Amino acid sequence: MQRMRSLLSGDWVDGHGRGATLFNPATEEPVAETSSAGLDFAAGIAFARRVGGPALRALTFAERGKLLAEMAKRIHQHRDELIELAMTNGGNTRSDAKFDIDGAMATLAHYAELGAGLGDARILADGEPIQLGRAPRLAGRHVFVPRRGVALLINAFNFPAWGIGEKAACALLAGMPVLCKPATSTAAVAHRLVELVADALPLGAIGITGDLDHELPGMLTMGDVIAFTGSSNTGARLRVLPNVVRAAVRLGVEADSLNSAILGADVEPGSDTYELFIADVSREIRQKTGQKCTAVRRIFVPEALVERVHGDLAERLSGVVVGNPFTEGVKMGPVATAQQQRAVREGIARLSEHAKVVVGGVCNPIGVPEGKGYFVPMTLLAATDTGAAVLHDLEVFGPVATTFVSPADTEELCALVARGGGGLLCSAYTDDRKLASELVMGLAPHHGRLVLGSQKIAGQAIGPGTVMPQLLHGGPGRAGGGEELGGLRGLAFYSQRTAVQGDRALLDALVLG
Secondary structure, three states, rough: EEEEEEEEEEEOOOOOOOOOEEEEOOOOOOOOEEOOOOOOHHHHHHHHHHHHHHHHHOOOOOHHHHHHHHHHHHHHHHHHHHHHHHHHHHHHOOOHHHHHHHHHHHHHHHHHHHHHOOOOOEEEEEEEEEEOOOOOOOEEEEEEEOOOOOOOOOOOOOOOHHHHHHHHHHHHHHOHHHHEEOOOHHHHHHHHHHHHHHOOOOOEEEEEEOOOOOOHHHOOOOOEEEEEOOOOOHHHHHHHOOHHHOOOOOOEEEEEEEEEEEEOOOOOOOOHHHHHHHHHHHHHHHHHOOOOOEEEEEEEEOHHHHHHHHHHHHHHOOOOOEOOOOOOOOOOOOOOOOOHHHHHHHHHHHOOOOEEEOOOOOOOOOOOOOOOOOOOOOEEEEEOOOOOOOHHHHOOOOOEEEEEEEEOOOOHEEEEEHHHOOOEEEEEOOOOOOHHHHHHHHHHHHHHEEEEEEEOOOOOOOOOOOOOOOOOOEOHHOOOOEEOOOHHHHHHHHEEEEEEEEEHHHHHHHHHH
């Protein structure tokens, strides 16, 4: 069985004792173990600040971009190996594994291109110069410079590759060294990814630990950042750490989200827009076994179309074969852990108190030993009590979604969606421009991203659950209030914005390199 070590202070080191065991969620067989006991995290953090940070800051944006391009290249060279690890340790189907691995590559490649475009500069301009005196010579300018600390990247179990890729791309291009903390249960992919890219980066620019020392976030101070993806409960605990409060350690949180899909009353069954809605929703229920922060959890449908939507979604979901990802024909694997399996089952039971089951109840996985594997049934529920709090409060992190009859009034509909408490994503399907405009105004304050599906883009639409590096990822309220990616906006979190006053020509030279 593989023993996964940590990368700290430029060396691969092993913790004491047996530590944590990683399993194959389809067969429950152990696949690896890791321990952080006895490791000197304080020294690792200090090394990243002292060695990795200066090495990155000495490089231009273009040179840092080349590092990201090399990372993407190495991941591509070992793509099949990483996919197999994701299937083994994550329970991903091959398609779902590619979604994770390719997402990491695409994000790194995108930021590599942005770095090339910024050229020989080391300081990033934020807006245009501002004239401060009677003559243009005296000016002020806002600029971004790298923070003089380390970026602790804490990622969830569902995207071990993409989670690192999206955070590390922004941090490294901004000039900050990173220490990766993937979720232990699925850390095999993240561990191997860092093994592949570590020697392509300056010494100390990247580190990783598998089995978290819970004191680690408490070791950070001014100039450091924490980029966290996970549960809102853990995010809340990080927010109130004494050092985070006292030293204003920058904290970004991406947490829970009851994402919604809305079918407009103008949409006719069988139309391109309707078929896009059915395809997107059914994919979001099944993909990654519903273990996506962007998966659809609530579906709002006009009363006249509810039965048709239920029938069409049931037909799509009934064709999904569940089982061992290595078995031919399987389209959905298990959830990642036994704990996750229990949570999904309990969540379905709680939702069922206020909703009826349209699809679900039975799960007969193929290609696995009898009684083994962390499998759960795809479950589509229909709300019988639209206003029940649990339907708008509980995120069941698995292949589970609930339909609601949409209020006819747009304001009432937006208010009902907003009961989710803030989300990463809402998708609306309509060809009515007035309705689309009203939905944007009503829903944008409660979401980080809106996807408008229509006949005009049906042939080239990107699934709403796909996070694009060009656009912001994050959301208000229970979603954490954070922002990641968004092109160059993603560098701001890892940078200090400073107003510089002086000679206009000098300020221009600073940002041109």
